[in-house]
Amino acid sequence: MILLKHMLNHQTHLTSIFHALADPTRRAIVERLSLGPASIGELAEPMPMSLAAVVQHVQLLEQAQLITSQKHGRVRTCKIEVATLDMLENWLGQRRRQWEHMFDRLAEVLDDHEQKPKLPKRKKP
Amino acid sequence: MILLKHMLNHQTHLTSIFHALADPTRRAIVERLSLGPASIGELAEPMPMSLAAVVQHVQLLEQAQLITSQKHGRVRTCKIEVATLDMLENWLGQRRRQWEHMFDRLAEVLDDHEQKPKLPKRKKP
DNA sequence: TTAATGCTAAAGTATTTACTTGACTATCAT
DNA sequence: ATGATAGTCAAGTAAATACTTTAGCATTAA
Numbered sequence: 001m002i003l004l005k006h007m008l009n010h011q012t013h014l015t016s017i018f019h020a021l022a023d024p025t026r027r028a029i030v031e032r033l034s035l036g037p038a039s040i041g042e043l044a045e046p047m048p049m050s051l052a053a054v055v056q057h058v059q060l061l062e063q064a065q066l067i068t069s070q071k072h073g074r075v076r077t078c079k080i081e082v083a084t085l086d087m088l089e090n091w092l093g094q095r096r097r098q099w100e101h102m103f104d105r106l107a108e109v110l111d112d113h114e115q116k117p118k119l120p121k122r123k124k125p
Numbered sequence: 126m127i128l129l130k131h132m133l134n135h136q137t138h139l140t141s142i143f144h145a146l147a148d149p150t151r152r153a154i155v156e157r158l159s160l161g162p163a164s165i166g167e168l169a170e171p172m173p174m175s176l177a178a179v180v181q182h183v184q185l186l187e188q189a190q191l192i193t194s195q196k197h198g199r200v201r202t203c204k205i206e207v208a209t210l211d212m213l214e215n216w217l218g219q220r221r222r223q224w225e226h227m228f229d230r231l232a233e234v235l236d237d238h239e240q241k242p243k244l245p246k247r248k249k250p
Numbered sequence: 251t252t253a254a255t256g257c258t259a260a261a262g263t264a265t266t267t268a269c270t271t272g273a274c275t276a277t278c279a280t
Numbered sequence: 281a282t283g284a285t286a287g288t289c290a291a292g293t294a295a296a297t298a299c300t301t302t303a304g305c306a307t308t309a310a
Contacts, residue, residue, distance in 0.1 A: 011149055018152075022143035023268085024136055034223040036231075041286060053269055055287070074277045074286045082224050085217050092214045098159040099207050106161075148298085166256060178299055180258070199256045199307045255308075266297070275288075280281100 013065070017088055020064035025049070026057050030080065033067055037079040138190070142213055145189035150174070151182050155205065158192055162204040 020026055029043055044054040058078060061067045066085070069078040145151055154168055169179040183203060186192045191210070194203040 011152075014152065015147055015149055018143050018147035022140055022147050024140055025268090027136075027139065027143075030220060031223075034220040034227070036227045039286080049268090050270065051287075052271085052289090055289095056268075071287085074275095076287065080220070080224055082221060085220055089214060089217045089221075092210050092217070095155060095159040095205070095210055096207060096214075098156075099205055099210075102159070102161045150298090164256080174298090175300065176257075177259090177301085181298080196257090199305095201257070251310100253308100253310080256306090258303105258305080260303085261301090263300080264298095267295080269294090270292080272291095273289085276286085278283105278285075280283085 013087075014091060016064040017066060017084060020061050020066055023057070025054075026061055029054075029057060029061060029078075030066060033078055033080040037077050039075045039077055041075075043078065138212075139216060141189040142191060142209060145186050145191055148182070150179075151186055154179075154182060154186060154203075155191060158203055158205040162202050164200050164202055166200075168203065 021030070025047060028047070032038060032043060040051065040055060040058060043058065044051045047054055058067070058069065058076075062069060062078075064084070065081055067078050068081050069076050071077075146155070150172060153172070157163060157168060165176065165180060165183060168183065169176045172179055183192070183194065183201075187194060187203075189209070190206055192203050193206050194201050196202075
């Protein structure tokens, strides 16, 4: 809603996701929420910082769409947004596939020249 | 080598990896290197910044062990370190598995109480 | 040997980050 | 209604970030 324009840009979204996860406190929040929903207070309780600081971390995670939250009464309940983790995994998967493709082509070249490959082969053509 | 103490701490390593990828320039470098090795100059050529800036990005990626590099003569050749991408994928996978487990338990509870589940079931016990 | 190339190292700067504290606003319990 | 609870907002600060420019140092080519 607030973030439509922001998230239209895939690169910008990736940046905000990685940035959000580049902090131990925020990763701890994500890890906690992957076990089930929790309130701000529950998230803050084990943390060595003020509740206001935790709120700011939660806002950042929400902007990155790694979590969502809803207020019931005076309690804000947060839960994880798995689709965004999936998107990250996809990005990593693409990188690995490209690397494997490059790796295979390298192995082929070494093969064609009938040299001893220094790297193990990965695919039979 | 320089980083033994640094990387002994898994959390610290995760932080440095996510932080390294939280920058479009550095992601572009990783994407380029997933297609095959390249020199600093080749990496810098399409970038809208000084070569010195690119060197600093490369150093950060190397500290995070996302890439490695070697100097041959005056040319430094960089290549991707897939094992570290794997590690990241593992972290994400763990989060998803925990979430799925929680999700399944939630579905079971809804089932046991014979209410209409608001969320689709995911596993048959 | 000289000059160009490819990179490195250091210092400086504007911006962003991760907090803090304190004042405030709803909501819930008594 | 009163007070305690759960969270929000704003302003301030020390440290970290993403660059820049300048100077330098090996390596290679002429």
